Amino acid sequence: MSHPMVSPKLYFLVFATLMILTGVTVGAAYLDLGPLNTVVALTIAGCKTLLVILYFMHVRYSSRLTWVFAGVGFLWLAILIAFTMSDMRTRSWQPAPRGWTATSFSSPPGQEGTPNREVSEGRSP
Amino acid sequence: MSESHAALAHQFDDPQQQAEAVTLGIWAFLITEVLFFGGLFTGYAGYRANYPQAFAEASHHLDILLGGINTMVLISSSLTMALAVHAAQSGKRQALVAFLLATIFLGVVFLGIKVIEYGHKFEDHLVPGRAFTFPGPHAQQVQLFFSFYFAMTGMHALHMIIGIAILSVLVVRAWRNRFSAAYYAPVEVTGVYWHFVDIVWIFLFPLLYLIGRH
Numbered sequence: 548m549s550h551p552m553v554s555p556k557l558y559f560l561v562f563a564t565l566m567i568l569t570g571v572t573v574g575a576a577y578l579d580l581g582p583l584n585t586v587v588a589l590t591i592a593g594c595k596t597l598l599v600i601l602y603f604m605h606v607r608y609s610s611r612l613t614w615v616f617a618g619v620g621f622l623w624l625a626i627l628i629a630f631t632m633s634d635m636r637t638r639s640w641q642p643a644p645r646g647w648t649a650t651s652f653s654s655p656p657g658q659e660g661t662p663n664r665e666v667s668e669g670r671s672p
Numbered sequence: 673m674s675e676s677h678a679a680l681a682h683q684f685d686d687p688q689q690q691a692e693a694v695t696l697g698i699w700a701f702l703i704t705e706v707l708f709f710g711g712l713f714t715g716y717a718g719y720r721a722n723y724p725q726a727f728a729e730a731s732h733h734l735d736i737l738l739g740g741i742n743t744m745v746l747i748s749s750s751l752t753m754a755l756a757v758h759a760a761q762s763g764k765r766q767a768l769v770a771f772l773l774a775t776i777f778l779g780v781v782f783l784g785i786k787v788i789e790y791g792h793k794f795e796d797h798l799v800p801g802r803a804f805t806f807p808g809p810h811a812q813q814v815q816l817f818f819s820f821y822f823a824m825t826g827m828h829a830l831h832m833i834i835g836i837a838i839l840s841v842l843v844v845r846a847w848r849n850r851f852s853a854a855y856y857a858p859v860e861v862t863g864v865y866w867h868f869v870d871i872v873w874i875f876l877f878p879l880l881y882l883i884g885r886h
């Protein structure tokens with residue numbers, strides 16, 4: 548068949564690397580890197596994904612067309628995330644009125660704490 | 673499917689073309705899978721950006737030890753799956769059956785640990801719904817995190833269950849000597865699917881378990 552055999556030795560090498568990277572990602576989570584924590588975690592996950600795709604899934608030894616197929620899924624995923632986030636993070640969120648009968652935006656007591664009111668929690672003041 | 677050496681389906685010119693079509697077919701399916709899970713990841717990213725504090729708080733209630741063990745179990749199952757494909761390519765029937773069984777075993781171990789984790793969440797009232805309780809001002813947002821947790825790990829577990837079912841069929845067919853060095857496409861394709869499920873977990877583990885640990 549089209550796929551040349553990958554030696555078990557290489558599989559074990561990839562496996563060992565994946566295990567080490569798992570340890571690294573757990574270790575890195577305990578360091579305080581600020582917003583870089585997420586970047587580091589995603590970078591390590593990306594490296595692991597690349598190893599799995601290239602060697603375990605044999606894409607490295609596959610045709611160029613397979614490379615394209617393997618790549619476009621992630622390309623569209625990047626578009627999905629980028630456009631959704633650019634909308635969510637730049638939109639001016641208005642607090643939702645409390646139903647159609649509400650006469651003002653100040654909610655009556657007892658209706659605090661619904662998710663809509665907390666939308667701005669993570670924003671800078 | 674009739675005989676093991678009726679390897680070439682009649683619509684293909686040669687085994688090379690058949691193998692190429694099989695590979696492209698599974699990748700076309702995986703593109704839909706990437707975007708299916710991608711929707712969940714996008715939703716997660718959006719709400720985590722909105723409620724970073726609540727998501728970090730909620731993440732502390734996940735068991736990092738069980739999650740870490742499961743990550744290693746799943747990576748090990750990917751290794752046994754890759755070795756199963758290698759055994760199939762080499763035409764080694766016994767090794768193929770053994771590695772497929774090992775992969776199924778590791779998959780079941782993963783699901784077993786997941787069941788234990790889910791059980792803890794029920795006991796701690798962290799399952800979204802009426803019984804959900806969480807102290808502090810972020811209860812609603814923490815519930816949102818756990819909705820993502822159960823949706824994402826639940827869909828992942830469903831993919832594992834489907835994978836184990838497919839692997840079980842492969843074990844029977846391998847045992848009956850239906851695969852050979854000339855025809856092992858089902859093993860190869862199942863391997864690609866299984867590794868994809870592994871990749872989903874590679875992202876789920878840090879994004880769900882490892883936020884705000886420092």
